[in-house]
Each structure stands twice: as C-alpha cells, then as structure tokens.
Amino acid sequence: MRRMAMVLFVFLFGLVSTGAEDEPLQGFTPASSATEREWEAKFRALPSPDNQREYMRRLSARPHHVGSAYDKENAEWILSKFKEWGWDAKIETFNVLFPTPKERLLEMVAPTHFTAKLQEPPLAVDPTSNQQSEQLPSYNAYSIDGDVTAPLVFVNYGLPKDYERLDRLGVSVKGAIVIAKYGNSWRGTKPKVAAEHGAIGCLIYSDPADDGYAVDNVFPQGPMRPSEGVQRGSVLDFPSTSPGDPLTPGVGATPEAKRLAIKDAPGLTQIPVLPISYSDAQPLLAALEGPLAPKEWRGGLPITYHVGPGKTKVHLKVNFNWDMKEIYDVIARIPGAQTPDEWVIRGNHHDAWVNGAQDPTSGQAALLEEARALGELLKQGWRPKRTILYCAWDAEEPMLLGSTEWVEEHDQELAQHAVAYINSDLNGRGYLKVEGSHTLERMANGVARDIQDPETQLAVWRRSQLRQIELAKTEDDRKELRQRADLRIEALGSGSDYTAFLDHIGIASLDLTYGGEGDAGIYHSVYDDFYWYTHFADTDFVYGRALSQTAGTAVLRLANADLLPFEFTDLADTIRLYQKQLKKLADDERVESIEQNKEIEEGLFTATDDPRRPQSPPPHADVPPYLNFAPLDNAADALTLSADHYQAALKKAWPAGVPAAAMADLNQKLMGSERRLTTPEGLLRRPWYKHMIYAPGVYSGYGVKTLPGIREAIEEKRWPEAYSEILRVAKVLEGESALIDAAAAELEQAGR
Numbered sequence: 001m002r003r004m005a006m007v008l009f010v011f012l013f014g015l016v017s018t019g020a021e022d023e024p025l026q027g028f029t030p031a032s033s034a035t036e037r038e039w040e041a042k043f044r045a046l047p048s049p050d051n052q053r054e055y056m057r058r059l060s061a062r063p064h065h066v067g068s069a070y071d072k073e074n075a076e077w078i079l080s081k082f083k084e085w086g087w088d089a090k091i092e093t094f095n096v097l098f099p100t101p102k103e104r105l106l107e108m109v110a111p112t113h114f115t116a117k118l119q120e121p122p123l124a125v126d127p128t129s130n131q132q133s134e135q136l137p138s139y140n141a142y143s144i145d146g147d148v149t150a151p152l153v154f155v156n157y158g159l160p161k162d163y164e165r166l167d168r169l170g171v172s173v174k175g176a177i178v179i180a181k182y183g184n185s186w187r188g189t190k191p192k193v194a195a196e197h198g199a200i201g202c203l204i205y206s207d208p209a210d211d212g213y214a215v216d217n218v219f220p221q222g223p224m225r226p227s228e229g230v231q232r233g234s235v236l237d238f239p240s241t242s243p244g245d246p247l248t249p250g251v252g253a254t255p256e257a258k259r260l261a262i263k264d265a266p267g268l269t270q271i272p273v274l275p276i277s278y279s280d281a282q283p284l285l286a287a288l289e290g291p292l293a294p295k296e297w298r299g300g301l302p303i304t305y306h307v308g309p310g311k312t313k314v315h316l317k318v319n320f321n322w323d324m325k326e327i328y329d330v331i332a333r334i335p336g337a338q339t340p341d342e343w344v345i346r347g348n349h350h351d352a353w354v355n356g357a358q359d360p361t362s363g364q365a366a367l368l369e370e371a372r373a374l375g376e377l378l379k380q381g382w383r384p385k386r387t388i389l390y391c392a393w394d395a396e397e398p399m400l401l402g403s404t405e406w407v408e409e410h411d412q413e414l415a416q417h418a419v420a421y422i423n424s425d426l427n428g429r430g431y432l433k434v435e436g437s438h439t440l441e442r443m444a445n446g447v448a449r450d451i452q453d454p455e456t457q458l459a460v461w462r463r464s465q466l467r468q469i470e471l472a473k474t475e476d477d478r479k480e481l482r483q484r485a486d487l488r489i490e491a492l493g494s495g496s497d498y499t500a501f502l503d504h505i506g507i508a509s510l511d512l513t514y515g516g517e518g519d520a521g522i523y524h525s526v527y528d529d530f531y532w533y534t535h536f537a538d539t540d541f542v543y544g545r546a547l548s549q550t551a552g553t554a555v556l557r558l559a560n561a562d563l564l565p566f567e568f569t570d571l572a573d574t575i576r577l578y579q580k581q582l583k584k585l586a587d588d589e590r591v592e593s594i595e596q597n598k599e600i601e602e603g604l605f606t607a608t609d610d611p612r613r614p615q616s617p618p619p620h621a622d623v624p625p626y627l628n629f630a631p632l633d634n635a636a637d638a639l640t641l642s643a644d645h646y647q648a649a650l651k652k653a654w655p656a657g658v659p660a661a662a663m664a665d666l667n668q669k670l671m672g673s674e675r676r677l678t679t680p681e682g683l684l685r686r687p688w689y690k691h692m693i694y695a696p697g698v699y700s701g702y703g704v705k706t707l708p709g710i711r712e713a714i715e716e717k718r719w720p721e722a723y724s725e726i727l728r729v730a731k732v733l734e735g736e737s738a739l740i741d742a743a744a745a746e747l748e749q750a751g752r
C-alpha cells in the first residue's frame with residue numbers, strides 16, 4: 001500500500017528527490033539502509049491509537065501538577081511501563097522552588113464594586129471538571145506576592161509598541177495596574193514590560209476574539225474557551241535569565257545543591273500578576289473611561305473598549321506558598337550495541353497545570369507508544385547501534401524545570417555523548433510542524449517523506465508542502481516551495497523541553513507536532529481534559545499514531561545510521577537567509593526613522609490630529625547608522641563553500657570508502673557540529689544561553705530570535721553592539737566551517 005502510494009506520487013509530481021525506496025537512506029549504506037527500512041516498517045506498524053487513548057485516560061484522570069500526589073503516581077506508572085517493555089528505566093528526582101496560590105483577591109473598588117470569581121466551574125457533561133479539591137487555582141507561577149490598589153489601564157497585548165501608542169494617547173501606566181490580553185507574545189513579557197513602564201500590578205485575560213466565542217463554539221458545545229476559563233502559566237523571566245529552578249541557576253537542583261535565597265532568585269516578576277477569565281475581565285474593561293482603544297486593540301466582548309484610566313480602580317492581592325517540591329523525571333534507556341557512548345535522546349513532559357489531556361498527555365501518549373514499539377523490536381532481535389534515551393519530564397509547566405535540571409546535572413556527559421534531542425509536547429490534527437536545528441533539516445525532511453497522513457494518505461511531507469504553498473504570500477515563496485529539495489524547518493525559540501539541550505549545551509534538536517485543523521480554547525485550564533480531547537481534538541488518536549511514527553522514525557535513523565545524518569548545505573542556506581533578514585531589518589529601521597522625522601518636521605501629526613481625540617506626535621527618532629555586515633557575509637560564504645565541500649566529498653567516498661575507524665572519528669566531528677555553534681561565554685547579559693544562532697527573544701519569550709546577538713542589538717538600537725556581535729557570530733561560523741572542512745578532508749582521505 002505504502003509503496004504504491006509513493007510510486008504514484010513520484011510519477012504524478014516528479015518532486016520527491018529522496019523518497020524512492022531503493023535509494024539508500026541518508027547516512028546508511030545500501031545494505032544497512034535495506035535492513036533499516038525493514039525495521040522501520042515493522043516499527044511504524046506497531047503504534048496503536050487505542051493504546052494512546054487508554055494512556056491518556058489513565059494519565060489525565062486526575063490533576064497532576066508538580067507536587068501533586070497524581071504527578072508522582074503518573075511518574076511511577078510511566079516507569080513501570082518502560083520496565084514492562086524491556087527498558088532499563090529509573091526516576092531521577094530534583095528539588096525545586098514551586099510557588100502555589102495561598103490568597104488571590106481581585107476587586108474593583110471604584111466607580112462601582114465588583115469581586116472577581118476567579119473560579120472555573122465544573123460542567124455536568126465533563127466528568128473530571130469537578131475535581132476541585134485537587135485542582136490548582138488559576139494563577140501565574142513566579143509572580144511575586146503583592147497587595148496593590150490603583151487605577152486600571154488597558155494595554156492591548158502589553159508589548160513595547162503598545163506602550164508607544166499609549167504615550168501618544170497621553171496615558172501613563174506609572175503607578176497603575178494594567179490589564180493585558182493573552183496572546184501575541186509569551187505571557188511573561190506582559191508583566192515584564194508593564195513593570196519597565198512603572199506599573200505596579202498586572203492582570204492578563206483571555207479575550208473571546210482570540211480563543212473564545214468569536215472563533216468557534218465554546219466548551220462544552222465546542223472547543224473554545226468558556227467565559228470562566230482561565231489560562232494558567234509561568235511568568236518567570238527566563239529569556240533574560242535562564243529556565244529551570246530559579247534557586248539553582250546553571251546547576252542541577254539536587255538535594256545538596258547550593259541554593260539562592262528566594263529573595264535573590266533571578267527572574268521572579270517585579271510586580272504581582274494574576275490571570276483572569278473574560279467573565280471576570282468584562283466588568284473591569286466596561287468601567288474604563290479615557291481614550292477610545294485603537295481599533296486593532298479591541299477584542300470580542302460586547303463593550304466599547306476604552307484605554308482608561310478614568311475613575312476605575314482595582315485592588316489586586318496575591319500571596320503564594322513558596323514551597324520546595326520534589327520532581328520526578330523518568331529516564332529510560334536501551335544501550336547501544338556498537339557505540340553505546342553516542343546517545344539519541346527523546347522527550348516529552350508528563351506534568352500538567354491541571355488534568356492536561358492535550359498538554360502534555362497527547363504528546364506523552366505518543367512517546368509511550370514509541371517506547372512500547374521499540375520494546376517489541378527488541379524482542380524480535382533488533383538492537384540499536386547507539387544508545388537510545390527516552391525521557392518523561394516532570395515540571396515543564398512551571399518553567400522547563402525537569403528537563404533543565406537534568407541537563408544541568410548531566411551537562412558534561414551530554415556535551416560528550418549527545419547526538420541529538422527529539423522533543424514533542426502536545427499534539428492535534430492536521431499538518432506536521434517541524435522546528436529545530438538546520439543541521440538536521442535534511443534528516444527531518446527524509447522522515448516526513450516516509451510518514452503517511454491519516455486524513456489524506458499523502459506523505460505528511462507532501463501535505464505540508466501543499467499547505468505551505470497555499471499559505472505563501474509571494475510568487476518567489478511558492479517557487480521555492482516547489483523547487484527546493486527540502487521544506488524549510490523553523491528555528492526553535494523556547495516554550496518546551498528542548499531549550500536546555502539546544503540553547504545551553506548545543507545539542508542539535510527537533511520539536512515535532514501535528515496541528516492546524518481545529519481550534520482550541522482550553523489551554524492550561526481545567527477543561528483541557530479527556531472529555532475535551534476525545535470530543536474536539538484528535539478524537540480517534542490517528543495523529544497520535546502519526547506522531548509516534550514520525551518521532552520514532554527520527555530516533556531510529558539517528559540511532560542506527562552508519563554516518564550520522566547531519567547535513568550543512570541547508571544550514572548554510574538558512575544562515576544566508578538570516579543574513580538577508582538582518583540587513584533588511586537594519587535598512588527598514590533606517591528608512592522608517594528618516595520618514596518619521598520628516599513627518600514630524602513637516603507638521604503631519606499636528607495637521608492630522610483630531611482635537612476631540614488628541615494624540616501627540618511620536619518622539620524624534622535616532623537614525624541608525626549603516627552597519628558593516630562584511631564579516632558576516634564572508635563567514636556565510638565560507639560556510640556555504642565548506643558545506644558544498646563536505647557534500648562533494650561525501651558523494652565521492654560514500655559508502656565504499658569509509659573504514660570503521662574513520663567513521664568513528666567522523667561521527668565524533670558531526671556530533672560536535674552543533675556544539676561548535678555555541679560560545680562558552682554565551683549571549684551578552686544572559687550567559688546561560690550559549691547558542692549563537694538561536695535563542696528565545698528577551699521581549700518575545702517563546703518566539704525565536706535567530707542570530708540573536710545581532711538581531712536584538714539592531715531591534716533595540718544598540719549599534720556598536722550590533723557590530724561587535726557581527727564579529728562574534730562570524731567567528732563562530734568560521735569555526736563551524738573549519739569543522740566541516742576537516743570532516744570533508746577526512747572523507748577524502750578515507751576515499752583515496
């Protein structure tokens with residue numbers, strides 16, 4: 001069936017360059033490729049949707065946040081499953097700071113009185129929504145304690161540009177409590193920027209325009225957020241500091257670890273924060289006076305959105321139990337038969353904010369079916385060349401604690417042994433989305449060509465390609481999508497457990513998920529549960545099976561390849577793309593600031609101002625100087641040449657001419673190729689982040705900043721720093737080129 005589909009596919013479209021099944025897989029010889037394909041076919045037949053449904057029923061049966069009884073029970077159950085399936089498995093524990101709410105109060109004290117409910121009610125049809133005695137109340141983890149009463153100001157999504165708009169409207173948030181909409185940024189950015197502008201408290205609410213009734217029917221009639229649903233979540237300022245336990249930055253949070261005092265913990269918010277539902281937000285927003293909110297700020301509530309402040313005053317009081325909790329990472333291993341010191345690592349978290357059926361159980365259930373399937377292969381006599389580690393992380397939700405502490409505790413071993421890390425977090429229906437290291441872009445494309453989409457029976461690669469062509473905005477984009485051998489993968493920002501692997505150690509990483517069909521409005525609420533998932537998401541778990549097949553195939557290829565499937569022409573091409581983007585960013589900023597100054601000088605803003613709705617002109621802009629990108633240009637050229645050099649050498653030498661001893665050395669070099677993109681001193685002002693190509697943005701949080709040192713310096717108008725970062729990135733790329741050339745030379749030597 002599978003073979004037929006592929007042949008037809010090549011015939012019809014003539015686009016699949018490496019999909020033909022007689023061509024050896026990347027990094028395999030013809031013989032080892034044939035064996036690999038046999039084992040992969042056996043593997044992909046094993047994951048069962050029904051099993052995933054039962055894992056989800058079990059794991060999401062009760063609230064299982066950090067420190068709860070069921071979190072520990074789930075970890076022990078996952079451990080027992082790994083053991084049952086023939087894995088060598090254990091639990092590693094850490095002790096972390098995890099605040100939970102002691103007191104939450106939000107009331108409007110003027111012009112009228114209103115007390116927010118701050119409760120997500122049980123729903124009769126939803127059998128786990130009534131487990132209130134075990135549910136964590138809605139809150140934002142790592143908000144500081146606080147008791148503030150102040151005027152209220154609506155700040156849209158609470159991003160820096162929203163405050164520029166407020167300035168023009170003549171509204172200050174100094175001494176005020178702000179109310180921001182969820183969305184359009186990582187939630188922790190909102191209190192951070194509010195505090196930078198002098199606010200003393202921060203409310204974050206889910207507007208129905210974003211994930212409520214304006215999108216689709218609300219739960220339980222539909223998948224969207226009901227009026228009293230609240231998004232919990234962490235607000236630890238990890239992009240400026242580091243993820244993980246805030247008391248033990250940079251080291252594993254073992255019982256003996258040296259700990260900071262809570263008052264010295266980096267990343268706690270500057271002001272108290274509380275997330276609320278739109279039923280609690282509506283009376284507050286409706287009471288606001290002051291300027292009309294700009295058109296693009298208005299949401300889906302049946303009110304006229306004003307910015308404030310007027311006479312509206314609110315009282316916000318939050319206090320937390322600043323407790324230490326034990327967390328449980330389940331770590332399971334299949335030792336490698338040939339090179340046990342090379343580790344392929346796969347992970348998904350198991351903790352949730354409440355019942356967490358979608359986040360994280362849909363991902364965890366897929367991971368467990370992969371583990372069961374690999375156990376089956378073991379029984380049939382299969383052994384991986386390399387060691388495979390499967391990890392079920394605890395405490396991802398508070399701020400990637402389980403994975404980060406584990407990586408920090410094992411940093412030396414990981415730097416030496418880790419080949420790659422494959423992550424997932426949650427799953428849904430639709431299109432395969434791959435984000436990750438561009439050294440693995442070709443490998444990920446190869447995997448996607450071999451997985452069948454459950455709804456269309458196309459290869460998931462082909463379905464993604466057609467979807468991207470549909471969404472492409474320009475003719476050039478469509479042309480590239482049709483002609484480029486590999487679909488581009490997006491870079492990783494943060495927001496899941498790959499962060500410490502990639503950003504702190506420099507381990508090539510991929511994050512995999514299916515989605516894009518059907519909306520969801522239950523994120524981090526009590527309604528993300530088995531009832532919701534089995535009525536509105538991947539209800540028959542066929543995309544759960546596809547995720548198992550995708551991630552498991554990636555693990556198998558990395559674990560069994562003779563020559564590790566790293567590839568550098570896609571990396572070099574991506575660096576050139578970033579280089580172009582940065583030049584355009586700098587040019588656009590220059591053009592925009594010159595234009596803005598011209599408009600100020602010619603009196604445009606005063607001439608077009610409506611005296612009944614006055615706005616002040618923007619401030620005079622500093623015009624950016626021209627930046628010298630030459631060192632980056634030279635380094636990107638050199639990287640392209642080296643990548644081509646390696647490809648040519650590989651083509652000539654592979655597979656005949658590489659003896660075993662040379663292979664071992666080559667693989668060591670390839671394993672080090674992502675590490676080479678890091679520097680020991682890391683990014684400026686946030687040295688925990690060592691990767692020079694990818695980082696979460698200081699003001700975008702989960703959103704990635706590529707070539708972050710240069711990009712953020714340009715965005716934040718630090719021109720001398722932008723140039724010194726160009727030099728630093730160029731040096732890192734030159735190091736990468738040298739490593740790739742050395743690997744190419746080794747291939748040439750071996751092939752001689």
Ligand SMILES: [Zn+2]
Pocket residue numbers: 349359360396425426
């Ligand atoms: Zn998650």
